[in-house]
Amino acid sequence: MARMNMVQALNSAMDVMLGRDPRVVILGEDVGYFGGVFRCTEGLQRKYGEHRVLDTPIAEGGIIAAAIGMGVNGLKPVAEIQFADYIYPGFDQVVSELARLRYRSAGEFAAPVTIRTPCGGGIRGGQTHSQSPEGIFTHVCGVKVVMPSNPYDAKGLLISSIEDDDPVVFFEPKRIYNGPFDGDPHKPAVPWSAHPRGEVPEGHYTVPIGRAQIVREGKDVTVLAYGTMVHVAEAAVRAAGVDAEIIDVRTMAPLDVDVLCTSVCKTGRCVVVHEATRFGGYGAELVATVQEHCFWNLEAPVQRVTGWDTPYPHAFEWEYFPGQARIAAALKEVMEPA
Amino acid sequence: MARMNMVQALNSAMDVMLGRDPRVVILGEDVGYFGGVFRCTEGLQRKYGEHRVLDTPIAEGGIIAAAIGMGVNGLKPVAEIQFADYIYPGFDQVVSELARLRYRSAGEFAAPVTIRTPCGGGIRGGQTHSQSPEGIFTHVCGVKVVMPSNPYDAKGLLISSIEDDDPVVFFEPKRIYNGPFDGDPHKPAVPWSAHPRGEVPEGHYTVPIGRAQIVREGKDVTVLAYGTMVHVAEAAVRAAGVDAEIIDVRTMAPLDVDVLCTSVCKTGRCVVVHEATRFGGYGAELVATVQEHCFWNLEAPVQRVTGWDTPYPHAFEWEYFPGQARIAAALKEVMEPA
Amino acid sequence: MTPRSRLHVPSPPARPGQEPDFSYVQISPAGAVGRPDVMAAVRDMEEISVQMVRVLDEENLAVGPWNPHLEPAELQVGLRHMLLTRLFDDRMQKIQRQGRISFYIKSTGEEAVAVAQCMALQPGDMLFPSYRQQGLHVVRGRNLVDLMCQCLSNTRDFCKGRQMPIMYHWGKGNIFSISGNLATQFPQAVGWAMAAAIKGEDRIAATWIGEGSSAEADFHYGMTFAAVYQAPVILNLVNNQWAISTFQGFAGGEHRTFAQRGPGYGIPGIRVDGNDFLAVYAATQWAAQRARQSGGATLIEHVTYRTAAHSTSDDPSRYRPKEEWRAWPLGDPVLRLKAHLIALGEWSEERHALLEKELDAHVTACWKEAESYGTLTAGPSLDPLTMFEDVLKDMPQNLVHQREELRKELEARPKATPAVQPQAKEG
Amino acid sequence: MTPRSRLHVPSPPARPGQEPDFSYVQISPAGAVGRPDVMAAVRDMEEISVQMVRVLDEENLAVGPWNPHLEPAELQVGLRHMLLTRLFDDRMQKIQRQGRISFYIKSTGEEAVAVAQCMALQPGDMLFPSYRQQGLHVVRGRNLVDLMCQCLSNTRDFCKGRQMPIMYHWGKGNIFSISGNLATQFPQAVGWAMAAAIKGEDRIAATWIGEGSSAEADFHYGMTFAAVYQAPVILNLVNNQWAISTFQGFAGGEHRTFAQRGPGYGIPGIRVDGNDFLAVYAATQWAAQRARQSGGATLIEHVTYRTAAHSTSDDPSRYRPKEEWRAWPLGDPVLRLKAHLIALGEWSEERHALLEKELDAHVTACWKEAESYGTLTAGPSLDPLTMFEDVLKDMPQNLVHQREELRKELEARPKATPAVQPQAKEG
Numbered sequence A, B: 001m002a003r004m005n006m007v008q009a010l011n012s013a014m015d016v017m018l019g020r021d022p023r024v025v026i027l028g029e030d031v032g033y034f035g036g037v038f039r040c041t042e043g044l045q046r047k048y049g050e051h052r053v054l055d056t057p058i059a060e061g062g063i064i065a066a067a068i069g070m071g072v073n074g075l076k077p078v079a080e081i082q083f084a085d086y087i088y089p090g091f092d093q094v095v096s097e098l099a100r101l102r103y104r105s106a107g108e109f110a111a112p113v114t115i116r117t118p119c120g121g122g123i124r125g126g127q128t129h130s131q132s133p134e135g136i137f138t139h140v141c142g143v144k145v146v147m148p149s150n151p152y153d154a155k156g157l158l159i160s161s162i163e164d165d166d167p168v169v170f171f172e173p174k175r176i177y178n179g180p181f182d183g184d185p186h187k188p189a190v191p192w193s194a195h196p197r198g199e200v201p202e203g204h205y206t207v208p209i210g211r212a213q214i215v216r217e218g219k220d221v222t223v224l225a226y227g228t229m230v231h232v233a234e235a236a237v238r239a240a241g242v243d244a245e246i247i248d249v250r251t252m253a254p255l256d257v258d259v260l261c262t263s264v265c266k267t268g269r270c271v272v273v274h275e276a277t278r279f280g281g282y283g284a285e286l287v288a289t290v291q292e293h294c295f296w297n298l299e300a301p302v303q304r305v306t307g308w309d310t311p312y313p314h315a316f317e318w319e320y321f322p323g324q325a326r327i328a329a330a331l332k333e334v335m336e337p338a
Numbered sequence C, D: 001m002t003p004r005s006r007l008h009v010p011s012p013p014a015r016p017g018q019e020p021d022f023s024y025v026q027i028s029p030a031g032a033v034g035r036p037d038v039m040a041a042v043r044d045m046e047e048i049s050v051q052m053v054r055v056l057d058e059e060n061l062a063v064g065p066w067n068p069h070l071e072p073a074e075l076q077v078g079l080r081h082m083l084l085t086r087l088f089d090d091r092m093q094k095i096q097r098q099g100r101i102s103f104y105i106k107s108t109g110e111e112a113v114a115v116a117q118c119m120a121l122q123p124g125d126m127l128f129p130s131y132r133q134q135g136l137h138v139v140r141g142r143n144l145v146d147l148m149c150q151c152l153s154n155t156r157d158f159c160k161g162r163q164m165p166i167m168y169h170w171g172k173g174n175i176f177s178i179s180g181n182l183a184t185q186f187p188q189a190v191g192w193a194m195a196a197a198i199k200g201e202d203r204i205a206a207t208w209i210g211e212g213s214s215a216e217a218d219f220h221y222g223m224t225f226a227a228v229y230q231a232p233v234i235l236n237l238v239n240n241q242w243a244i245s246t247f248q249g250f251a252g253g254e255h256r257t258f259a260q261r262g263p264g265y266g267i268p269g270i271r272v273d274g275n276d277f278l279a280v281y282a283a284t285q286w287a288a289q290r291a292r293q294s295g296g297a298t299l300i301e302h303v304t305y306r307t308a309a310h311s312t313s314d315d316p317s318r319y320r321p322k323e324e325w326r327a328w329p330l331g332d333p334v335l336r337l338k339a340h341l342i343a344l345g346e347w348s349e350e351r352h353a354l355l356e357k358e359l360d361a362h363v364t365a366c367w368k369e370a371e372s373y374g375t376l377t378a379g380p381s382l383d384p385l386t387m388f389e390d391v392l393k394d395m396p397q398n399l400v401h402q403r404e405e406l407r408k409e410l411e412a413r414p415k416a417t418p419a420v421q422p423q424a425k426e427g
């Protein structure tokens, strides 16, 4: 099997889908000739032509609106928003239109648009290149929300998203485009080629939307994480020597409640981890869901480990980032509650 | 003391502030000559002139952006977004600009903008005139989020918002503009004049931002609600004959954790009520906060009573609306957990 | 602070109690404006964005280069559609006043826009309307019963009770779903047209936006994408002078015609007498031809007047002279086409009265049928549990649970009304 | 599917390996374009939005009605500011290459825009720049050490380490905070100007946007609000031909000049040779005068070329001919002003070399000082706990708790670097 990093895996997903399905089109800022600022669409315009891999004006709202119109006209558009921080100008088209079209037309119209967008910090991007706004989109019924944590899932989930008849907002944790990251910026970078999930089939396959994955079985505590934080959690658990069950949520909406809650009911303890700010964030939904379903099994309050409730500061990325230490503290807290 | 409905109370707040502070300006669609589609700004342009009470183009993003610029130039703009459903075109200016300006300039620039916007359903408005998007804004650090439940608080909180040096998104539950509403659409409407909180001083006073209010003391269960749902909760509690402590959250962000959690620690049970869709909503934050702080006191899982995870359907408002029956069911659930 | 202010604040020519004044509307004589070649360069046709394309002259005859030379039979069909639209509107407004539907929006005075345009397009062309183009459905032959059932949110409502009245859609008729959020359809139509071009089809798209709504971002997105990709789309801006209480000056109309926005983006702009059926038809034909020949988009500004209230929730006498519509210099589209047909000897007052009676009876019959499928308050009603469908294609677990919760809640409700599965049928 | 496609996809005149080709840039001879009265009606001055306002002719002399007749001393100051901006940029880019700052954006080739414009404005005028107008700070006399400290996120960083390099602001200097989100400043500047008008002040605002960013909603909001309220603001669109890898055709520049967007909204549009210091100065002066006389806003399109990479993260050789800049027909703003001064007998190669040396030494000295206040990786560094400040004016409880949590986390960290309170000082 081929070894790919996440950028290559995403590229391969789009390549496969452009090749298989003439309805697939790619559009976004700098995605065409240049291949995207993160190179995810590299070579695709050359291969499929500039009528299927389109550079666009710099207008996220226009990109999403045009994608909706294309979707209504039978295409399967994959729109790239250059950074998740720049999705807000397109927010109305996502919330009021993309997410609502099927419902308001009682199923007669729908736009199967996939919106790909890199999220997360740790690349010295400061507050406008580091955000993780997935939580906001999970509150919008009518769109699915996905975030892979490795190349295998990235490709499989992206193919599923493009094939899905519903709109998907597909977040790509850019910190792990090139390799898994355990939260320690001082360690040398590790490439995906050394990771089992860096093995990626060349052709078509899918990873289902709506299914979480247990990445480490354990019995003492359940850690719920996604994206970059899956790797940080793994490292933190290893370092803490706790027998934790780590679950990669993978799909934020619809949520795989069964897998999550079965685990928490088993372990009786839970730590929720994400990079986004805490207040009103997606972690709150995970906590609420867990306590609703596992209350009688819980032996300690569910803990949230998250970014602080501030913008992502350029100089203090590693003080902001919810790294291993913060996860370790939370693990300790749930294992030996005060 | 005067008796006012909520529209009059909001009007009075703006009137007082326009009169006291020459920096205050009002802007929005139809707010000037016409006095707003809900009449909240009625008479203000006539009194203060069309340079302080401005009709605007239909462009929510432009309205908020202009308000930011005005705020930077020393004014205190109060922008009306005609329906909360229409705030999304201005979302980028709120999230990326209004909420971040003070932070990114290390305090050197700030825009003390108040955004007023009517929210909530029950007026046959269908999916685009009924939304309650407060949860989304609570996840955006750098703005305060407020929703009053009665005329007294509406005026006092709006004055506090205008005087606040930070931006405030001020949600107005339009279903109770004219009178409190207990969730039963078949009962005759009740005017605010019959309600103690319909007594509103004519002049200047404030209700502090960031403070919840206990609207009914009780010892068996805590009900957390805000806006319209405070009244529905009161009626449901009355009908159920439960000795519930009902707390009007009033300020969604920053949250008055102390008052909420002191109550839940006392009662040991909690029901969270809001009209917005459930998944990823503000209720999740309330549940997460409560279980973090009151875990050892909780005798049952915290329940959420909310709108369903669908758009607000025109024909099924009263099947959608989280009315007394749904609250009663949740009260039962926490009082006698299965 | 006010006295010092140097801010320019637009102000309408007349407020309640004042004399209506439409002297600001620049009107060209019928036939006076040239008709450029459909493939001409934008820079060579700025005139048509400043002047006003008009065909019907003061003698009610069709003159000049924009005369589309329609057969009398076609004109009669146009008249019929406009009249039916108007009678339908009038009836629905009455019905709303009786409390039998929750809301309504009339297109009175603007019927030529939707009707003439739709007639000038092909059935396969895709339409992305705003909420004031019900005439499109009429022209494409939709059963009025369907529209009424939508307004009633009843058992035959093709929206399954999810939308406020008038938020129609029609898949088979190639009419897109109306959004409650202004302007969003504008760039979507451009995306649709881009897809048509990518697929090499020669269907085109048409979309409508109000002059007030043109201040929204979506107008700019639509214009920009249409210009950049030369998308085969007709971009219509209906300047009916008012946006709820706000006159068109607040959208930028004080300084420039809206049609002139077009050339600013490199798109032809046509300013047309929106109450002149023939002119609207001709402008649309021109734009459609240009689009089909890969000439790209055209912006058409329809100069018309919102004779009606904004909606049934609105009372325009609060912000404009009550009888302002009487002073509107471009008259009424129905009366003008009628007069034209009479001038041609192809119509008469008698035939008109007869037609009106026939259409009115038709509307009555439709309403009777529609009501039999239920109203908001009485008769058979939709099953509320259907509200959980179509959020996603397949119902996710959380909605399955919530549906079950609601089922229990409804079972326990005192007086359950009989639930009916939706049977929306298309006409 | 592709072969059938009829979609128009803009395509730049040259890609890597091809000959640069700027034949699409329409250039008017210096002095050829008339200068309308500043209070003229928009319809009477469309020419200046289509043609190109230029002052410096082929003999490097200032000609025509737009000649601002600046004193040689002023020109020398302008040259000095542009040169300093360029040397500063060059140095910071090198420093970034050495890994001592995380990111940088140069304005090379576009210095005339910020420098000439800022010189033509009053110190009290409020500036809302994009990220490529560092020249504004230079003209307003900001200590380069301050800018460097911002880029270093060090103990004297006036942004307290919160922003990426180059996202400057300067309250005292009336320069607004730069946003990482494109275009947002455009309508904010209009709001600021509206407030100035409401207060009856005669300060005006100026704002800058890239041609690529003009596709964003905020451009439309800014234009619409400026037109409606005739706000005293100068709206600058810097058309440097590229937006990262995308040429200006993707923003709509294929069909029309960007200046022509102005008249579309009823705002004067001036297309100016952005590399001609005198022309930029003159256009700005004109627009400022109009704004101060309550004539409202002006859109100025600066035709220039992004000589540098988009940013230090970018490699333009992937998408445009490597030496494309050499073919740019409007030359280099620094060299052109230098040649003009020499032609006037007010400058020489020697003085230029001397100035360059002086400024370079100045930059070196500034950098030495800046570094002494800490770098990203070494030296004194800001106290991370400051990151919880300024989210709101008063720190809310959740942040108080989080700060405490971080304090504990940091105490437990193996190698704590000495924390320093921010001492941002203004120059």
Ligand SMILES: Cc1ncc(C[n+]2csc(CCOP(=O)(O)OP(=O)(O)O)c2C)c(N)n1
Pocket (backbone or CB within 6 Å): B029, B058, B082, B086, B089, C132, C180, C181, C182, C209, C210, C211, C212, C213, C214, C238, C240, C242, C243, C244, C306, C310
């Ligand atoms: C995004 C958004 N903002 C505001 C509204 C409220 N609203 C509904 S119609 C309307 C006026 C629109 O005027 P115009 O575009 O001129 O269309 P007309 O009603 O004249 O046909 C407004 C402000 C809305 N529906 N959507």
Ligand SMILES: Cc1ncc(C[n+]2csc(CCOP(=O)(O)OP(=O)(O)O)c2C)c(N)n1
Pocket (backbone or CB within 6 Å): A029, A058, A082, A086, A089, D132, D180, D181, D182, D209, D210, D211, D212, D213, D214, D238, D240, D242, D243, D244, D306, D310
């Ligand atoms: C809202 C938003 N979308 C996308 C980006 C990413 N981005 C940064 S600069 C840039 C190109 C801007 O080009 P232009 O406006 O022409 O300015 P220039 O760089 O040429 O000065 C892009 C797409 C962003 N910063 N913000």
Ligand SMILES: [Mg+2]
Pocket (backbone or CB within 6 Å): C210, C211, C212, C238, C239, C240, C241, C242, C243, C244, C306
């Ligand atoms: Mg209108």
Ligand SMILES: [Mg+2]
Pocket (backbone or CB within 6 Å): D210, D211, D212, D238, D239, D240, D241, D242, D243, D244, D306
């Ligand atoms: Mg550019």
